[in-house]
Amino acid sequence: MGKIISIANQKGGVGKTTTSINLAASLAAAERKTLLIDIDPQGNSSSGLGFENHSPSIYEVLIGNMEPNTAIRQSEMPFLDLITSNIDLVGAEVEVIDFPNREHLLKEQLVKLKDQYDFILIDCPPSLGVLTLNALSASDSVLIPVQCEYFALEGLGQLLNTINIVKQHFNKLLTIEGVLLTMYDVRLKLSQLVADEVKKYFEDKVYTTIIHRNVRVSEAPSYGKPIILYDAVSIGSKNYMALAAELMERNKVQ
Amino acid sequence: MGKIISIANQKGGVGKTTTSINLAASLAAAERKTLLIDIDPQGNSSSGLGFENHSPSIYEVLIGNMEPNTAIRQSEMPFLDLITSNIDLVGAEVEVIDFPNREHLLKEQLVKLKDQYDFILIDCPPSLGVLTLNALSASDSVLIPVQCEYFALEGLGQLLNTINIVKQHFNKLLTIEGVLLTMYDVRLKLSQLVADEVKKYFEDKVYTTIIHRNVRVSEAPSYGKPIILYDAVSIGSKNYMALAAELMERNKVQ
Numbered sequence: 067m068g069k070i071i072s073i074a075n076q077k078g079g080v081g082k083t084t085t086s087i088n089l090a091a092s093l094a095a096a097e098r099k100t101l102l103i104d105i106d107p108q109g110n111s112s113s114g115l116g117f118e119n120h121s122p123s124i125y126e127v128l129i130g131n132m133e134p135n136t137a138i139r140q141s142e143m144p145f146l147d148l149i150t151s152n153i154d155l156v157g158a159e160v161e162v163i164d165f166p167n168r169e170h171l172l173k174e175q176l177v178k179l180k181d182q183y184d185f186i187l188i189d190c191p192p193s194l195g196v197l198t199l200n201a202l203s204a205s206d207s208v209l210i211p212v213q214c215e216y217f218a219l220e221g222l223g224q225l226l227n228t229i230n231i232v233k234q235h236f237n238k239l240l241t242i243e244g245v246l247l248t249m250y251d252v253r254l255k256l257s258q259l260v261a262d263e264v265k266k267y268f269e270d271k272v273y274t275t276i277i278h279r280n281v282r283v284s285e286a287p288s289y290g291k292p293i294i295l296y297d298a299v300s301i302g303s304k305n306y307m308a309l310a311a312e313l314m315e316r317n318k319v320q
Numbered sequence: 321m322g323k324i325i326s327i328a329n330q331k332g333g334v335g336k337t338t339t340s341i342n343l344a345a346s347l348a349a350a351e352r353k354t355l356l357i358d359i360d361p362q363g364n365s366s367s368g369l370g371f372e373n374h375s376p377s378i379y380e381v382l383i384g385n386m387e388p389n390t391a392i393r394q395s396e397m398p399f400l401d402l403i404t405s406n407i408d409l410v411g412a413e414v415e416v417i418d419f420p421n422r423e424h425l426l427k428e429q430l431v432k433l434k435d436q437y438d439f440i441l442i443d444c445p446p447s448l449g450v451l452t453l454n455a456l457s458a459s460d461s462v463l464i465p466v467q468c469e470y471f472a473l474e475g476l477g478q479l480l481n482t483i484n485i486v487k488q489h490f491n492k493l494l495t496i497e498g499v500l501l502t503m504y505d506v507r508l509k510l511s512q513l514v515a516d517e518v519k520k521y522f523e524d525k526v527y528t529t530i531i532h533r534n535v536r537v538s539e540a541p542s543y544g545k546p547i548i549l550y551d552a553v554s555i556g557s558k559n560y561m562a563l564a565a566e567l568m569e570r571n572k573v574q
């Protein structure tokens with residue numbers, strides 16, 4: 067039975083897409099069957115893995131025009147599949163407003179896929195709208211990337227609020243998979259200060275693995291590759307492989 | 321007659337808030353009467369200027385419960401005022417769905433303020449929803465921060481699409497105020513590559529002023545101060561003062 071994990075944080079630019087792509091690729095490298103779903107209209111996870119044409123996509127699946135299996139694409143890694151995003155998702159927020167079960171559209175579709183994968187990751191947009199609500203309602207847990215910067219701390223309260231609301235109204239079983247510190251720069255006092263705050267707030271939910279700021283990580287998407295294929299010996303690659311190992315350990319996946 | 325400028329880009333973490341706060345403060349330092357409006361539910365512009373309690377806010381103004389003048393707060397700089405954000409804005413997207421003029425709510429209110437300021441800046445959230453549409457409909461122009469990273473290039477097409485849609489349906493006079501390169505790192509090839517692409521795409525709309533990556537800029541908000549008050553001699557401070565000068569030059573403000 068696959069585990070469905072949303073990668074979410076309404077604060078922009080904290081490393082949601084980078085974590086989605088590279089955690090998915092690292093799990094696939096460990097031969098766990100992994101599906102990455104890009105539900106962000108920007109489509110960064112899709113292009114970061116080299117997919118240009120974004121149709122068929124999660125949009126058609128969400129509004130019920132297509133079976134999820136039809137939208138699945140294979141990546142260049144054997145154990146990694148993807149369902150891409152699509153520009154039409156921008157309109158989906160308004161389009162589904164009148165659907166009676168608008169927060170559960172994704173959940174109803176992903177039930178059909180759970181048995182085929184060990185992990186299903188969902189890359190969320192930087193907002194708490196209908197798309198992120200669908201992802202959280204469909205998920206077993208949520209992984210929260212937190213950039214080691216001041217503004218990233220600010221939004222955590224709002225995010226926890228939203229997670230609690232989803233738990234009460236849409237998905238009682240939703241838990242926090244973990245909190246991931248990203249873009250940590252060893253030279254900056256600010257990084258350490260924020261890291262300390264986050265650990266105080268989230269305690270053992272914070273991954274021991276910290277993702278360091280590493281330019282190779284930000285170069286990889288322009289080649290359409292995850293970091294482990296772009297530069298396997300980089301710090302970023304080591305960090306994300308360690309994260310995959312820690313996540314599997316926490317889920318006792320043998 | 322004040323000029324209303326939205327600071328917008330649906331890509332997250334590109335420097336919208338940092339530019340809103342520091343451009344507003346630099347214009348105020350040049351003794352231009354400036355109002356900063358925080359329409360992002362995250363409230364980063366509000367807290368970045370040291371405002372904790374976010375009520376009264378732009379939320380009450382938007383839904384028509386309060387005159388805009390009542391929501392104006394004075395900052396510690398003589399020529400800089402602020403209307404703060406509020407967590408209730410998260411619900412505003414759905415709340416105003418049935419208002420007949422839901423895209424023009426902000427415009428109707430800002431008309432009452434235009435004469436009191438030289439510049440009104442609006443810090444937008446990382447999405448193209450109702451809040452950003454309201455900001456664009458109410459604005460004379462839009463300033464687009466572009467982070468010098470690969471993913472930041474991706475979203476520009478979508479943003480231009482949206483600006484054109486707003487021009488056609490809500491605000492014929494909307495223009496691009498300028499495109500600002502942010503978090504430029506002289507040590508990285510990637511920064512130069514992205515900067516070259518952006519200049520090819522936007523030509524003379526791109527500001528000559530480039531905002532360099534500078535840790536003092538990311539430290540300032542934790543003290544509730546704009547960079548020119550936190551560290552006046554930093555690169556960040558010089559960059560934003562130069563940007564204010566360039567913006568005023570382009571608007572022939574004497």
Ligand SMILES: Nc1ncnc2c1ncn2[C@@H]1O[C@H](COP(=O)(O)OP(=O)(O)OP(=O)(O)O)[C@@H](O)[C@H]1O
Pocket residue numbers: 077078079080081082083084085106110190191192248249250277278279280281283284285302330331332333446469470471472
């Ligand atoms: N560890 C890292 N080292 C260096 N750069 C990084 C790292 N992680 C992410 N980045 C860069 O930071 C920027 C923001 O990251 P990313 O796009 O993954 O964030 P996001 O949360 O998905 O953004 P959005 O809110 O727009 O969806 C990107 O340009 C990315 O390449």
Ligand SMILES: Nc1ncnc2c1ncn2[C@@H]1O[C@H](COP(=O)(O)OP(=O)(O)OP(=O)(O)O)[C@@H](O)[C@H]1O
Pocket residue numbers: 076077078079192215216217218331332333334335336337338339360364444445446502503504531532533534535537538539556
């Ligand atoms: N020139 C700079 N040098 C160093 N850090 C910067 C610079 N500009 C912005 N930052 C930092 O980068 C992060 C993202 O910037 P900011 O929050 O202003 O972006 P944003 O576009 O407003 O994000 P959001 O999409 O969440 O609204 C912040 O932590 C900020 O402090």
Ligand SMILES: [Mg+2]
Pocket residue numbers: 082083084106110190191
């Ligand atoms: Mg993303």
Ligand SMILES: [Mg+2]
Pocket residue numbers: 336337338360364444445
């Ligand atoms: Mg912001």
